[in-house]
Amino acid sequence: MIFKLAGTTQATNAHRISTRCPHCGHNGTFELIGTDMANQGRIFGLRRCPNERCLGHLFFVKDSNSGNILITYPSDTIPFDKENIPEKILNAFEEAIVSHSNNCFIASAIMIRKTLEEICVDRGATGRNLYQRLQDLGSRIVIPRELIEGMQELRLLGNDAAHIESNTFNEIGKDEVEISIEFTKEILKAVYQYESLLGKLRSLKRPTAENNFSRTFL
Structure with missing residues (x-):
């Protein structure tokens, strides 16, 4: 996206910019830097994260009529929990999220498909193509059937993005990719994070309480 700055003038007053910091992830009203x-109906400016542990820099473009923020740099990304996700899978999914934040929706869809492929490799799923590998994956991991079916839908979205002759989806835009990212987050939780979360919960139990429960009810 290109904004031409011919005829730029100083804004009459500072505009309120409230958003999520792309550096630390905290929400807040950013502090003015400079002027x-x-x-042409747009406001350009610099801001600083109000979080004292961050103080990260943000550039923004805002529509002066609607008040909507048109773009920020660094761009805001969809947050997700990275714990216990293998490196190759994490790298693919992070690239999908960064592509989405920069409005590169086709690239994001392709990297979501890549994320599924890496999950199959990590869990040893086999097959001649991704469809068969996802089918095999369903027999190797214990997750809800809806998530397995959702993987096939994500596979088709990524296939549409990668191959011009595919036409399963009417379009690949912001809404399609955002739903796909949210669904992929749930898949990653189910495959890599629920077991760890259960382990943390069990570690909080007092051994004596567990023993008393066993003697009473078993």
Whole structure:
């Protein structure tokens, strides 16, 4: 996206910018740096994260009529829990999220498909193509049937993005990719994080309480 700055003037007052910090992830009202500039119904400016442990820099473009933030840099990304996700899978999914944040929706769909392929490799799923590997994956991991079916839908979205002759989806845009990212997050939780979460819960139990429960009810 290109914004031409010919005829830019100083904004009459500082504009309130409230958003999630792309550096630390905290929500807040960002602090003014320098002077905002105005051009053709848009406001351009610099802000600083109010979190004292971050103080990260943010550039923004805002529509002066609607008040909507048109773009920020660094761009905001969809948050997700990275714990226990293998490196190759994490790298693929992070690239999908970064592509989405920069409005590169086709690239994001392709990397979501890549994430599924890496999950299959990590769990030893076999087959001649991704469809068969996902089918095999369903027999190797214990997750809800809806998530296995959702993987096949994500596979088709990524296939549409990678091959121009595919036409399963009417389009690959912001809504399709955002839903796909949220679904992939649930898949990653089910495959890599629920077991760890259960382990943390069990570690909080007092051994004596467990023994008393056993003697009473078993």
